[in-house]
Amino acid sequence: MELNGWQHPFPVMMNLARRRCLIVGGGPIAERKLRSLLAAEAEVTIVSPAFTVGILELGHQPNLIVKRQSYDESIWITHGEARFALVIAATNDAQVNRQIAKDANAHDVLVNIVDKPELSSFILPSVVRRGKLVITVSTGGASPSAARKIAKEIDKTYGDEYEIYLEFLSETRLFIQERVKDKKARQGLFKDMLAWDLMPLIREGKFEEWKEKFNLALQGETWMQSQEQEQVESGRPSWSFINEIGQHV
Numbered sequence: 024m025e026l027n028g029w030q031h032p033f034p035v036m037m038n039l040a041r042r043r044c045l046i047v048g049g050g051p052i053a054e055r056k057l058r059s060l061l062a063a064e065a066e067v068t069i070v071s072p073a074f075t076v077g078i079l080e081l082g083h084q085p086n087l088i089v090k091r092q093s094y095d096e097s098i099w100i101t102h103g104e105a106r107f108a109l110v111i112a113a114t115n116d117a118q119v120n121r122q123i124a125k126d127a128n129a130h131d132v133l134v135n136i137v138d139k140p141e142l143s144s145f146i147l148p149s150v151v152r153r154g155k156l157v158i159t160v161s162t163g164g165a166s167p168s169a170a171r172k173i174a175k176e177i178d179k180t181y182g183d184e185y186e187i188y189l190e191f192l193s194e195t196r197l198f199i200q201e202r203v204k205d206k207k208a209r210q211g212l213f214k215d216m217l218a219w220d221l222m223p224l225i226r227e228g229k230f231e232e233w234k235e236k237f238n239l240a241l242q243g244e245t246w247m248q249s250q251e252q253e254q255v256e257s258g259r260p261s262w263s264f265i266n267e268i269g270q271h272v
């Protein structure tokens with residue numbers, strides 16, 4: 024049996040910084056969703072007659088509004104000016120959750136109903152983070168615990184070195200984007216970079232030393248001059264030497 028509307032979900036990464044989001048419910052599930060929204064720097068309003076200790080402890084955060092009340096439609100009016108970017112219904116009352124789904128649809132706002140994926144416009148995946156690297160696993164609601172189990176397997180495979188690696192790739196990519204004007208040459212370099220065998224260096228603690236040398240070579244004046252020379256002579260830029268530096272790890 025297929026879950027209604029979840030045959031082909033659209034995967035997306037969202038920037039929710041400073042976006043107003045609503046969570047209804049104050050139990051452990053609401054707390055889990057609240058923590059991930061706060062980590063994403065969202066502005067959160069949470070509404071419930073009762074809260075976990077964890078939620079109350081987060082209450083002092085400037086980007087969190089805690090409202091001790093049962094859900095009612097007035098919440099949409101209070102925040103009528105600043106529209107909710109998204110809503111999460113995490114109460115233990117299926118009827119209330121269903122009503123929230125209805126109201127969110129009426130206000131044209133994306134909604135996650137924690138006990139009814141078929142009424143949800145989005146669901147949350149299991150997540151493995153290594154700095155800029157974010158790996159998400161979803162089963163489209165078929166088996167949340169399988170999503171979690173698979174994410175745990177990935178968690179074991181991708182160690183902390185990926186955070187350092189991604190940081191390096193990101194910095195070097197920006198450097199190349201600024202200096203290498205030729206699009207094809209740039210794209211070739213981005214591909215070449217992935218073949219550099221950097222992971223053992225990171226694991227063995229030798230990466231910082233190598234990176235220093237790499238950056239010096241990359242920024243060196245002689246290097247820039249020789250490039251200009253090469254460009255003048257061949258009529259088109261050749262940047263293969265960056266790859267050579269990278270390969271000689």
Ligand SMILES: C[C@@]1(CC(=O)O)C2=NC(=C\c3[nH]c(c(CCC(=O)O)c3CC(=O)O)Cc3[nH]c(c(CC(=O)O)c3CCC(=O)O)/C=C3\N/C(=C\2)[C@@H](CCC(=O)O)[C@]3(C)CC(=O)O)/[C@H]1CCC(=O)O
Pocket residue numbers: 055056135136137138139140145146147148149150160161162163164165166167168169170171174
């Ligand atoms: C991934 C994760 C993210 C997160 O919540 O942030 C997440 N559930 C997690 C764990 C988990 N959830 C449940 C168990 C108990 C075992 C079990 O029942 O299997 C465990 C396992 C555990 O806790 O170990 C019970 C459960 N979950 C849902 C229902 C209702 C239903 O299916 O009808 C019920 C039955 C409730 C009941 O009967 O009482 C529904 C949803 N749960 C989803 C996400 C969405 C689909 C994700 C997908 O499949 O892609 C969806 C549709 C909506 C949503 O919540 O967005 C998070 C792992 C976090 C992590 O990685 O640490």
Ligand SMILES: NC(=O)c1ccc[n+]([C@@H]2O[C@H](COP(=O)([O-])OP(=O)(O)OC[C@H]3O[C@@H](n4cnc5c(N)ncnc54)[C@H](O)[C@@H]3O)[C@@H](O)[C@H]2O)c1
Pocket residue numbers: 047048049050051052053070071072073074075092093094113114115116119137138167
């Ligand atoms: N999506 C998931 O990952 C997942 C996992 C486990 C359970 N669930 C489902 O999520 C629901 C919530 O789980 P929980 O463990 O946090 O439940 P819980 O019973 O601990 O908490 C429910 C919360 O909802 C609040 N609430 C009840 N009626 C309300 C109303 N009218 N307005 C506002 N708040 C109201 C309660 O005060 C309480 O804080 C459960 O029904 C369960 O079926 C979902």
